[in-house]
Amino acid sequence: MKTETLTSDADLAKDPRIKLISAKIKKENFKPDALIEILHTAQNAYGYLPMNVLKYITKQLHLPPSRVYSTVTFYHFFSLKSKGDHTCLVCTGTACYVKGAQAILNEIEKQFSLKPGQVTADNKLGISVARCIGACGLAPAVVLDDEVLAKVNAEEIVNKINAKIVES
Amino acid sequence: MAKISVNIDEKNLEVEVGKTILEVCRENGIEILTMCHLKGISDVGACRLCLVEIEGVNKLLSACTTKIAANMIIRTKTEKIKRYQRITSELFFAERNHVCSVCVANGKCDLQKLGYKTEMDHIRYPYLFPECEVDTSHPWYVLDHNRCIMCTRCVRVCAEVEGAHNWNVMNRGNKVRIISDFNTPWGESETCTSCGKCVHACPTGAIWPKAIVQGQLEKKPEMITELIEKRKMNL
Numbered sequence: 001m002k003t004e005t006l007t008s009d010a011d012l013a014k015d016p017r018i019k020l021i022s023a024k025i026k027k028e029n030f031k032p033d034a035l036i037e038i039l040h041t042a043q044n045a046y047g048y049l050p051m052n053v054l055k056y057i058t059k060q061l062h063l064p065p066s067r068v069y070s071t072v073t074f075y076h077f078f079s080l081k082s083k084g085d086h087t088c089l090v091c092t093g094t095a096c097y098v099k100g101a102q103a104i105l106n107e108i109e110k111q112f113s114l115k116p117g118q119v120t121a122d123n124k125l126g127i128s129v130a131r132c133i134g135a136c137g138l139a140p141a142v143v144l145d146d147e148v149l150a151k152v153n154a155e156e157i158v159n160k161i162n163a164k165i166v167e168s
Numbered sequence: 169m170a171k172i173s174v175n176i177d178e179k180n181l182e183v184e185v186g187k188t189i190l191e192v193c194r195e196n197g198i199e200i201l202t203m204c205h206l207k208g209i210s211d212v213g214a215c216r217l218c219l220v221e222i223e224g225v226n227k228l229l230s231a232c233t234t235k236i237a238a239n240m241i242i243r244t245k246t247e248k249i250k251r252y253q254r255i256t257s258e259l260f261f262a263e264r265n266h267v268c269s270v271c272v273a274n275g276k277c278d279l280q281k282l283g284y285k286t287e288m289d290h291i292r293y294p295y296l297f298p299e300c301e302v303d304t305s306h307p308w309y310v311l312d313h314n315r316c317i318m319c320t321r322c323v324r325v326c327a328e329v330e331g332a333h334n335w336n337v338m339n340r341g342n343k344v345r346i347i348s349d350f351n352t353p354w355g356e357s358e359t360c361t362s363c364g365k366c367v368h369a370c371p372t373g374a375i376w377p378k379a380i381v382q383g384q385l386e387k388k389p390e391m392i393t394e395l396i397e398k399r400k401m402n403l
């Protein structure tokens with residue numbers, strides 16, 4: 001279970017994905033009714049809904065925690081568990097795409113036989129993609145677990161993933 | 169108040185508009201079985217016990233959530249209704265693990281009373297025997313999921329009367345469970361004020377105070393109704 005072991009709130013604030021979520025919340029005018037749309041944004045950015053992200057959304061929308069949890073567990077689309085012990089999210093937004101996101105995905109597929117949305121049989125690694133994580137200046141950007149990696153190349157990413165897997 | 173005429177169980181009645189069928193029946197001494205209804209809080213039609221037949225409507229409707237309308241011809245005690253009520257109460261017992269003999273609510277439980285009322289002498293459905301947790305983390309109260317019938321009275325009383333919104337429902341299908349906060353142990357809830365309203369609202373032995381022994385549970389749901397009425401008067 002990787003639902004509780006997450007970044008501290010300080011790290012969360014630095015996470016570019018949280019900016020995506022807060023932008024969405026502002027766009028929706030902090031309306032509690034927009035909960036589902038905002039959860040979609042969060043799930044797309046993280047591949048699942050980490051507990052502290054849920055707590056962040058709950059606070060921002062001034063919703064009762066139980067209401068948020070109820071919504072999340074009602075829809076099969078939402079997941080509270082990380083899909084894989086380690087997650088690698090490759091940004092395929094325009095800037096990252098132009099700077100070689102596809103090459104990274106190709107290399108990952110070659111090395112780990114994983115396509116976006118898949119998890120290795122031992123659940124050690126899951127790959128996902130997102131449309132622009134809001135860090136275009138860092139393109140191509142990859143988020144490995146909770147760490148944002150900037151201006152990466154395919155080989156580097158594969159090495160980092162291998163290191164993570166060995167570590168655990 | 170404008171009055172309308174209706175007919176319930178072959179009796180002609182003049183009643184006020186805007187009321188539910190259940191309210192009208194109760195005011196006129198017509199018995200309706202209910203489980204999820206608690207006077208004063210909102211109705212959600214969760215238990216399906218208060219079903220009534222309305223002439224011209226080809227399905228049974230829940231009396232607690234259906235507003236009375238002019239010239240309605242309503243029947244509350246047909247064989248069909250009785251059959252459905254018996255099925256519903258059997259399903260309650262089959263769905264979780266109800267062992268009355270060791271329950272705090274034994275003898276004072278609304279579910280048990282329902283079993284007697286619907287003449288449930290045995291259960292025709294296979295018991296599901298789900299694995300259920302007992303949350304004893306709150307210093308004063310216990311939530312035993314084995315005995316919960318998902319009426320959501322606790323949810324509504326906590327949100328609408330106490331304003332704390334501690335409870336809600338998670339998952340769906342037979343995996344549904346009452347949760348506090350983020351499926352947090354009740355004792356670690358950041359929203360519960362420990363007021364005890366849910367204890368009194370719960371019609372079964374699912375929520376109970378620790379300071380009670382088996383069969384000694386005395387719940388006072390009418391306290392909640394009175395509280396709501398007193399608040400209205402103060403306004």
Ligand code: SF4
Binds near residue numbers: 359
């Ligand atoms: S004790 Fe009061 S505040 Fe706490 S869950 Fe029950 S109704 Fe809500």
Ligand code: SF4
Binds near residue numbers: 319375
């Ligand atoms: S805990 Fe009690 S009041 Fe709450 S849903 Fe279950 S049976 Fe109903």
Ligand code: FES
Binds near residue numbers: 094139
């Ligand atoms: S396109 Fe990758 S961060 Fe914007």
Ligand code: FES
Binds near residue numbers: 202203205212213217
């Ligand atoms: S009392 Fe009407 S559905 Fe439960």
